[in-house]
Amino acid sequence: MTPLLEAWRHRPTHRQVWSVAMPLMLSNLTVPLVSLVDSAVAGHLPHTQDLGAVTVGSAVYALPVWSFGFLRMGTTGFAAQAMGAGDASALRTVQAQALLLAAALGVIVGALMMPALPWLVGQMHSTPLMTSRALDYLHLRLLGLPAALLNYALAGWFIGAQRTRTTLALLLVTNVVNIVLNLLFVLGFGWGVPGIAVASVGGEWCGAAYGLWRAYQVVHSMDGRIDWRAMRGWDHWRPLLAVNRDIFVRTMLLEGVFFSLSLLGARLGDATVAANALLFNGLMLCAFCLDGFANAVEALCGHAIGARDNLALRRALVVAGGWALIGSLGYALFFGLAGRLFVNLQTNLPEVRAMAYGYLPWLTVLPLIGVWSYLLDGLFIGATRAREMRDGMVLSVMSYALLLWLTRGLGNQGLWLAFLAFMAIRATSLGWLGLRIQRRHAWVAQGQGFGNT
Template sequence: MTTLLEAWRHRPTHRQVWALATPMILSNLTVPLVSLVDNTVAGHLPHTQDLAAVTVGSAVYQLPVWSLGFLRMGTTGFTAQAMGAGDDSALRTVQVQALLLAALLGVLAAAGMVPALPWLLGQMHATPMMTGRALDYLHLRLLGLPAALLNYALAGWFIGTQRTRTTLSLLLVTNLVNIIFNLLFVLGFGWGVPGIALASVGGEWCGAIYGLWRASQVAGRLGGQIDWTALRGWEHWRPLLTANRDIFLRTLALEAVFFSQSLLGARLGDATVAANALLLNGLMLAAFCLDGFANAVEALCGHAIGAGNEQALRRALVVSGGWALLSSAVYAMFFTVAGRFFIDVQTNLPDVRQVAYTFLPWLAALPLVGVWSYLLDGLFFGATRGRELRNSMLLSVACYALLIRLTHAQNNQALWLAFMSFMAIRGASLTWLGLRIHRQRGWVMPATVPGTAQQY
């Protein structure tokens, strides 16, 4: 207990955490804001199928985007460790590796998704009108996938170098352009669901162009050189690809849970799937705020591991964890007191509102249950421990699937029970793994000598 109190009382760490977390909280909040705007605009279109099409289409689009989220998470850990080791050449090389991977995977994923769209939407057994509008949305939306993945890689590199204000500006450009185009294309030009898709595409490409420009500026001020010779060899790519493989499997499993929520909700009716989307927007609002502290953990813990500083690692985790827990309590209170207002802002459809009101207690409880998984994700990402993240997620998904099978997902209460259990098991399993590594003194290795961090 004394050690924890000493870590919490270290004021410089509080300043570091807030200096990193504040820009990330502000930038992360713009992400669910865009989803809120998309759903609000669609929710005021004439038909329930419009909102349902955007909801389902967004869920399908997130399959490749979130599945390839390792382009941000893996990049942050390796970048932070290289920075802690004082290796500018490694920082430059990681940047190039991440951008090359993002560009290649973006093109391949977009091309591969197109023929799979009819099958994916067919699994939801949705109405023909909703399916047709969702297809129109997705055919346009996939044009922005390469840019979305470039933004992931750029954001990960900026976070790892502790330039969170640059990450904030990157996401602000992306999301504000999206919102402006949304209002222009849908409310101004009357393009409906296709206008919502084109607004997202425009925002993603504007953000990518801006991010590449800022990255080139930052890299130009670094010392060292890009190791082009090493980039041609498998040995230099293997650490990044191995960690990213495990993070990819972990993220794929996570996305399967969110996708199944949409899929099973769609089978319960258009109003149910739309209501669940509005509720999950609330979770995303809380999660992206909590992720600001998790991003601080990624950067600070990765830096501490690269520098071989166990005390700095402990301080970063304790201080970030304390503030994350307080924030989760604030969100729980907000959804308890103002949950109906939160739903009403997003849609004026009576049937969707009524379904959403019924399940507000689940939303109010989720921040307190989920805060641990978000915080500990940051620790494991900063340490580039993809294997443990993968194993924890697979266990959580297996328990989720078991609950779905036992309840037969016969109603929306069963869906939310399974989802809540999934979040709780994520946090519990990561806590157990983290304590085991701590007992083995495996978090911090001896400090790396500057200029020798070629594995990064």
């Protein structure tokens, strides 16, 4: 029996992968639901500027929240390795440092953004009334920024500790409270746009309170203690900050790629940018499933690395990779057979439909190419090797920029070709870096765990 087949036939690993992945897949489904409720509530307010103000305000608020997503990824790897090593003190310390970092960033960034809000909203070129209401929304909405970042850190810690059901519960509390308060404050009390903002803030703080309570329960049952004296020294913070720095750089580069797709697509005409937006919703749909398996790789591979268990590492990669491949094949089959139905459900505009139909073959192969970069991201996050992730992303973005220039005469076809090549190069570069680490037997032998420099 080959090592890969032996790994795939290990049933306990299948159960572990699904126990981590399934709650996270379900939690992903709650995210668009909240946006839908916000838009629906704002859309029933008496003025068109109300919906515009919420849209503009949400876009501005998303800038720091999305940018600091490294708090989730950076925490997961260290927590998973501490869990695998059976080091309760390290697991406690990871939690404390992640929460302190999230709270500090939430307060500092929120305070810095307040005076910059008029300029940020002004870049949207809104009408004076919409600008005024968007500012009212944001002045309240930023009160929830510390809670939003705390929820990132908590979710990362729970995933690393293989408590993904708690992550699901945290997101459900946040989003359900947001929805209920939206209906109460706006439709019940008539608070308008400020009511939507207060509802979002209330949901974030309720989620953070629940997450902190559950985190306290978990660590209260553990042995070990936090070494507060050591935490006063720079050496104790350096590994966590270095990983978060590199993930931040990698995230900004990735966001730049997606921004360029919107920007360059818009230059090709309204129908083109609309068609691309519909097709990229297919990419988001894939993420609901494939991200769950990538998160399972983060938790289980980090645990195996912390435990210095090469066999468990191989099993986690093979099993999660196998299910992710099956999922990507399912998506490719769906887009290949029902792609036109997928487009038609999103729009009834004949011009946009016709434009989108022409690019469905690109969407069909996208899951089969993208799945590998998702999984390898999970491996490097679990191993806390963010520097290699950053370097791979730099190479991929440079290649993407070159391909954009070379295919500039192909219009939107060239744009899609450059993007799929970017995804392929991203996976290939990470795979090559991963093989180099494997040849040195360094995945497990040289742990990158918490406290290592």
